[in-house]
Amino acid sequence: xxxxxxxxxxxxxxxxxxxxxxxxxxxxxxxxxxxxxxxxxxxxxxxxxxxxxxxxxxxxxxxxxxxxxxxxxxxxxxxxxxxxxxxxxxxxxxxxxxxxxxxxxxxxxxxxxxxxxxxxxxxxxxxxxxxxxxxxxxxxxxxxxxxxxxxxxxxxxxxxxxxxxxxxxxxxxxxxxxxxxxxxxxxxxxxxxxxxxxxxxxxxxxxxxxxxxxxxxxxxxxxxxxxxxxxxxxxxxxxxxxxxxxxxxxxxxxxxxxxxxxxxxxxxxxxxxxxxxxxxxxxxxxxxxxxxxxxxxxxxxxxxxxxxxxxx
Amino acid sequence: xxxxxxxxxxxxxxxxxxxxxxxxxxxxxxxxxxxxxxxxxxxxxxxxxxxxxxxxxxxxxxxxxxxxxxxxxxxxxxxxxxxxxxxxxxxxxxxxxxxxxxxxxxxxxxxxxxxxxxxxxxxxxxxxxxxxxxxxxxxxxxxxxxxxxxxxxxxxxxxxxxxxxxxxxxxxxxxxxxxxxxxxxxxxxxxxxxxxxxxxxxxxxxxxxxxxxxxxxxxxxxxxxxxxxxxxxxxxxxxxxxxxxxxxxxxxxxxxxxxxxxxxxxxxxxxxxxxxxxxxxxxxxxxxxxxxxxxxxxxxxxxxxxxxxxxx
Numbered sequence: 001x002x003x004x005x006x007x008x009x010x011x012x013x014x015x016x017x018x019x020x021x022x023x024x025x026x027x028x029x030x031x032x033x034x035x036x037x038x039x040x041x042x043x044x045x046x047x048x049x050x051x052x053x054x055x056x057x058x059x060x061x062x063x064x065x066x067x068x069x070x071x072x073x074x075x076x077x078x079x080x081x082x083x084x085x086x087x088x089x090x091x092x093x094x095x096x097x098x099x100x101x102x103x104x105x106x107x108x109x110x111x112x113x114x115x116x117x118x119x120x121x122x123x124x125x126x127x128x129x130x131x132x133x134x135x136x137x138x139x140x141x142x143x144x145x146x147x148x149x150x151x152x153x154x155x156x157x158x159x160x161x162x163x164x165x166x167x168x169x170x171x172x173x174x175x176x177x178x179x180x181x182x183x184x185x186x187x188x189x190x191x192x193x194x195x196x197x198x199x200x201x202x203x204x205x206x207x208x209x210x211x212x213x214x215x216x217x218x219x220x221x222x223x224x225x226x227x228x229x230x231x232x233x234x235x236x237x238x239x240x241x242x243x244x245x246x247x248x249x250x251x252x253x254x255x256x257x258x259x260x261x262x263x264x265x266x267x268x269x270x271x272x273x274x275x276x277x278x279x280x281x282x283x284x285x286x287x288x289x290x291x292x293x294x295x296x297x298x299x300x301x302x303x304x305x306x307x308x309x310x311x312x
Numbered sequence: 313x314x315x316x317x318x319x320x321x322x323x324x325x326x327x328x329x330x331x332x333x334x335x336x337x338x339x340x341x342x343x344x345x346x347x348x349x350x351x352x353x354x355x356x357x358x359x360x361x362x363x364x365x366x367x368x369x370x371x372x373x374x375x376x377x378x379x380x381x382x383x384x385x386x387x388x389x390x391x392x393x394x395x396x397x398x399x400x401x402x403x404x405x406x407x408x409x410x411x412x413x414x415x416x417x418x419x420x421x422x423x424x425x426x427x428x429x430x431x432x433x434x435x436x437x438x439x440x441x442x443x444x445x446x447x448x449x450x451x452x453x454x455x456x457x458x459x460x461x462x463x464x465x466x467x468x469x470x471x472x473x474x475x476x477x478x479x480x481x482x483x484x485x486x487x488x489x490x491x492x493x494x495x496x497x498x499x500x501x502x503x504x505x506x507x508x509x510x511x512x513x514x515x516x517x518x519x520x521x522x523x524x525x526x527x528x529x530x531x532x533x534x535x536x537x538x539x540x541x542x543x544x545x546x547x548x549x550x551x552x553x554x555x556x557x558x559x560x561x562x563x564x565x566x567x568x569x570x571x572x573x574x575x576x577x578x579x580x581x582x583x584x585x586x587x588x589x590x591x592x593x594x595x596x597x598x599x600x601x602x603x604x605x606x607x608x609x610x611x612x613x614x615x616x617x618x619x620x621x622x623x624x
Contacts, residue, residue: 038479044487047479098442103434122415123490126438127483130410133442134478137449141471151463158470159453166446167350167359171439175356178435 018302025065030058032082033089036139050120050128051135054097055089059111062247062303063088063218069303070222070236073296074229076148081225083143084157087136088218091165094132095214097125099174137162149225157221164217173210180206180264198264204245206264211251212244235289239300242286247307249279254310283308330614337377342370344394345401348451362432362440363447366409367401371423374559374615375400375530381615382534382548385608386541388460393537395455396469399448400530403477406444407526409437411486449474461537469533476529485522492518492576510576516557518576523563524556547601551612554598559619561591566622595620 033055038048064085068078078085100107100115101122108118117125140161144154163169180198219240223233252265253275262268266275286304290297345367350360376397380390390397412419412427413434420430429437452473456466475481492510531552535545564577565587574580578587598616602609 044479044484044491046491047483047487051479094442098438101438103438124487126410126413126415127487130406130441130445131479131483133445134474134483138471138474138478141467141474144467151467155453155456155463155467159450162446162450162453166450167356167363167443171359171443171446172356175359175436175439179356179358 018299018306021299022060022065022306025068026061028068028079028082029061029064029085029089030056033058033086036083036086036135046120046124047128047131050116050124051132053113053119054093054110054116054128054132057111058089058093061089062307063092063215066215066218066240066300066303067222069299070219070228071226073236073293073300074223074226074232075296076226078222078226080146080148081143081222083139083146084154084221084225085218087139087143088161088214088221090132090136090139091161092214094129094136095165095170095174097129097132101125104174104178143225150227153224153227157224160220160224161217164213169209169213170211173206173208173213176202176206177210177264198269200269203264203266203269207245207248208241211248212241215244215247216240231292235292239286239289239304242282242289243304243307246279246282246286246304249275249282250307250310253279279308330611330618333611334372334377334618337380338373340380340391340394341373341376341397341401342368345370345398348395348398348447358432358436359440359443362428362436363444365425365431366405366422366428366440366444369423370401370405373401374619375404375527378527378530378552378612378615379534381611382531382540383538385548385605385612386535386538386544387608388538390534390538392458392460393455393534395451395458396466396533396537397530399451399455400473400526400533402444402448402451403473404526406441406448407477407482407486409441409444413437416486416490455537462539465536465539469536472532472536473529476525481521481525482523485518485520485525488514488518489522489576510581512581515576515578515581519557519560520553523560524553527556527559528552543604547604551598551601551616554594554601555616555619558591558594558598558616561587561594562619562622565591591620 037052037055040049040052042048067081067085067088071078071081096110097116099105100110101117107115109115113119115125116128120128137158140154140158143149144151165171167175180202216237217240219236220233223236228236249266252262252267253272255262256265256267256272256275266278270278283304287301290300293300349364349367352361352364354360379393379397379400383390383393408422409428411417412422413429419427421427425431427437428440432440449470452466452470455461456463477483479487492514528549529552531548532545535548540548561578564574564579565584567574568577568579568584568587578590582590595616599613602612605612
């Protein structure tokens, strides 16, 4: 069999091609999501159509794949955490649907198609986001009933996820990002930040909460539900923190290269070159966390490279 | 000691005045909510101020009181389910904040004060609603860590609550209510119901999902977390279904008497007299479920009367 240094390797005795790994997991996740979501034909049809339209065809499914990979890296079977992995994708999707709303980012398009409120109306988009978030917690609780999954661990995960996406996590980051956007001075109670006042620490704090916390908790959830040791859980969480922040910097670099002029980003503050250095540093830090896993860490190394290299 | 036939009785050896019972529980709940909510001074301040402003001073706290009462009726200590009771109030509040949004009911006022989006802007109101819902699930999971609370039961409750407020419950009812409102024909994909097409079955289905499911699950959660028997859980759930529907009919009657002309309501379809008969019937059904609890059921009997009599 031919091997290319980047795209294939031996993991637990199986020949794994990285792209094939992503494709296989994506298929698993899409199939499970399709099972868990009410059919479009189930009344009230419009809300189920809106939810499915926001979820399918979907993006890379990075977050659930990270959860599944974390379960496998600590030596467990990822099939048994599919509901949790799907819940994490539902949460990501809810955040996109609400972010796109006119009162927030006011985006008419998402992945080349009309955004949820453009296709279904603002009322349905608000409720579809709410419903995706709600269904996520239903799936999380149902995962605790599956064989080989500890109820105690499931309960811990539910709390971890809720905190990662609450006002001390994702929502808090979104609020600070709103405040920092020049356009959002419309409301008298919000003081817009001045670019020069935004320090690296502040920008990192926003990115960590807005993007990295959810990615981190995907890995943590997989590690805990997979029965990982405290050391393994910490290593995977640390990896998640680093690639989560890296992920946001890549987004910002791509936006900057695409001509978008968002103010509170790494490239806007530090320039492209320094942003790329920071990115490389984060990817290095992420990989260093994988040391304890030996060969089994290879897939997540490739995920880190994949994040760094997408489009840059 | 003087006794009045309506307002006081012996429950488990204590002299309980119903209004005092409500006041005592309300205070407990308000104190716990204040503890669980991040302070207004915690960044990002605006979201925490918005969440607190939606929660305080608040309404009757009926939902959490029902949860606490259910725990007590099955013979357990209600203190240990305070986080769950508060979570149910957070969920109720999130639904009000999102319902009031311009894209939904477009209400500028809530309980005589500016609604959340009027006070804080639409963007913050959307995120504050999301944050209240998210914090609810954090509290639910944390309740499982308290002494005397079973983790398995907590996990069951999380699923029950998520399903009660999802598209097969509360959100589904909201969507059908949107569809049925004459004003919401603005979107081409939504067909407005004609009043004559709305049967009693349809209206009950909307009310049951939009209002009654959450009230029912408050009682169910209390019964399960309190360690009630299957028979007790079913009796309390049945009671919850009946008072939940009764609660919505009272709302509709009060609206009709106040001159509001909402179309898909009991009074609009059947007139005031028939609506009041239906209400009395539901209250009777609710009370009949309490038979198995004997004297301990007295508080919930009074709650049923309280719901029937408020303002009518």
